[in-house]
Amino acid sequence: MKRSNLLIGIDVGTTAVKTGLLDQSGQIRGFVSRPCRTMRREGGIVEQNADDWLQPIEDAFSQFSDEMKNVAAIGMCSQVNTHIFVGKDGNPLAPAILWQDVRADEEARELDAAVSHEQRIAWWGAPMPIDASHVLSRMLWMSRHRPDIWQDTAWVMLPKDYCAFKLTGQLATDGLSNIGLVDQQLRPIPDVLKLVPGAADRLVPVREVLSVIGEIRAGPAAGIALANGTMDGWTGLLGCGAATEGTTAYLSGTSEILGITSQSVEPTPGIIVFPPCQNIRIHAGPTQSGGAAKLWYGQLTGQSPQEMATAAAASDFGKPAPIFIPHLQGERAPIWKSHTRGVFLGLDHTTSAADMARSVYEGVAFSVRLLLQALQHSSGISSGPIHCGGGGFQSDVWNQIRADILGRELRRVAVTDTGVLGAAGIAACAVGLHPSLSAAFEQIVRFDAAYQPNSSLKSRYDALFDIYVNAIDANEALNRAFLDVAKLSIDAN
Template identity: 60%
Template sequence: MEGDLVIGIDVGTTAVKAGLLDSTGVLVDYFSAPYATSRPDSALVEQNPEDWVSLVSASLERFAAKDLPIAAIGLCSQVNTHVFVGADGAPLFPAIVWQDGRAGAEAAELDARVSDKQRIAWWGAPMPIDASNALARMLWMARHRPDVWEKTRYVMLPKDYCIFRLTGELTADPLSNIGLVGQSLDYVPDALELVPGAAERLVPLRDMKSLVGRVRHGSAAGIPVANGTMDAWTGLLGSGGHADRTTVYLSGTSEILGITSRTVKATPGVVVFPEYQNIRLHAGPTQSGGASQLWYCGLQGLQPDEMAALAARSDFDRPAPIFLPHLHGERAPVWNADARALFLGIEERTSGADMARAVYEGVAFSARLLLQSLEASAGIENDAINCGGGGFQTEIWNQIRANVLGRQCRRLAVKDPGVLGAAGLAGWAIEMHPDLSAIFRQITRFDRTYEPDPEMHALYDRLFSIYVDAIAANAELCRAWLNADAGRA
């Protein structure tokens, strides 16, 4: 299909991003538009699923208007974001975003009912059930909104809901359904039995490269749509992680790190995906990566480039305050929905530049903590890390990451690895290339490498141990603070 183009779409946490690419990975056209996120309470984070559909459709109309040969469409999306859909296909409730912690009590209850032996048998690793798990969300809905739960026909991820609206087809993929699917790439019946009614509300699974239908309406009508998979896995592919024993670091609203390794050493806090196409991914998402930058910018009335310029004025010869970036709790490897952010070490001479730098460093420390767990799980330590995503467009932050991690960071040439990965999967689905590795060898390129500075790495080594101790010390204080706030309410 030489000469044909493919579309990659990423339904992210803050925006729909889409690219029209040729078979070599060259970006012909690009679309990006944000949507609103509602935070009615400190634990609640919601979106309107219609916003996703509207912007996905807008991207397709833009590309179709070019009157170029478009061969296929691939999608990926944020996961652990859930839409409760009625029998008529309409959402019954706002989409519950992955950052949402309302199901924390239900998660703890379910998690206590599962042994480590069961976790390893089901998922291949001692993965916890946290507040973002679909089972915890289902149990919360059944208890707190039984009217919605009784009407719910399907619980869907954003990608699957958008595909349903585009094509009319109900489909999901195994790798996106974290905590529901086991090592055999099928739903785990014993896990689903934890929540009565869960199994009956799930969407059929199909391979990520399957062509599941065609666009039914608009200028893009008739174009085939590939099933695709979650943003982390798609971004892994787009960043060169198709090769075994590769480390990948994706930075968006959260930081997602992964290592491909067929070795599995049971390690708490890590998600180990089922093996697919000889790829065994050990991964973990933090909670507030780019979200920390956006929070600080909003607090100070800055644009991201202004924050970067401010941080560059900090005196790097002395430590900045230590920042715990737990604005909405923390996921991997801590998995504590009640964790809260902290600045440690503020003094009279601390400047705004120091605080901006501290935010960058705190996010990098969270990535280092996760990387340690992933390396233990995968049995691999790589000197070079493939990096991509919007969070890697800030030069000073990229160098801080290299210094904190003590690793060479290679930046992906295309800003959005999810878009590149989704487009690659679409190309694979229509056999533009003979296999998965071939297509990503063809389209994945890097534009810059950041080398760690030995002196700064030594400083960050000392600060990192304090960062780790601060997480444990802060946890007890956060519980007391949350209890005090609940008592007032």
């Protein structure tokens, strides 16, 4: 059956599964978002039920049923590093281990210590770490702590790959989503997989990002091609315009993700350099907590996101707010320390509720500035506007704070969920509607707002940023000591 040029993009995110119906120019024709329930337990355990991701997708397909005859292809991206241990029957053996989960910290440090700097450069082209969210760390943890599950595991899947398997019956993953397991040609590295016995046997077959892995088997979308796609970070960065060389892109969701597109590479600790895909080479890093810090503070104080934004705007910007370190469950790029924890520094009797809200916004922006410095060193790119997207960019006051702290113009993408836009663009390329990713995203990425940095605040934010960095270092030993005490408390109970 001949189909027209509508597309569906799916983003299996941490807080919600979002599905958009788009035309080939990137205009949203329909949008469905359903929240995801996250379970948190002592010991740094963060989980979701994998099957909870499927119903929102099916609901969206039903809502778009009248337009399905006009849909050319479906694309999907998802959160990483989130892992599902799946049995031979294709069903999960345990809840999905989310990227925020740090239960495998000990295993990660053991694996990381076993890999030399020279091996990292030879394998990955950059000195990337093995942290608690790395699939090998999770595999080693499962083999030690739940050997029954490890024994019965047929595949360790990422969310998009699990959903695609359920929708099409086809097993497939992609190399970009498996960064840390693949080489510069996006092929699995045997010597890396050997670090954990049995890892290679449980890896889902790797296929190209732009390949069509199959057709939807049932329901309103039956017969429509599903593109393989890739991780939400890379996909969302494309949705911000990162397909163009020299672009700096910034995603704000549950975490903050930055990327710079550059063929030049200066190996830099803490930075992920993705292998080229269609001649697009992205240097990137995810923080651990962006929107998650805002959500935490809002829940703590009983404020909605809009109420928090209103409060922050009422703060007295004529004086510094307390410095907030947003390491609520460790930090990823660029420091990759799962034991670090959050801090409010500089509280006194004059600190207001408005100052505290502003402090959370500023702390997240400082974490992004630290990451941006490392990315600029890695990529050799340090100028130009920053293209911004994601739900975290809906607050004007927060956007202005970010522009002031980063010292760069921010340009906001018109589509709120750039992961949905990116997934749709990849799907369009997979079925030949565009000749390349660069051509596709040049056509569909548009901007609706810009924020210029306030030069009068530069010296203050420069000084506060220096204190922020020093505070992370100064709290290193205290964080470890606190976690040791917390562990004793858990054991006593």
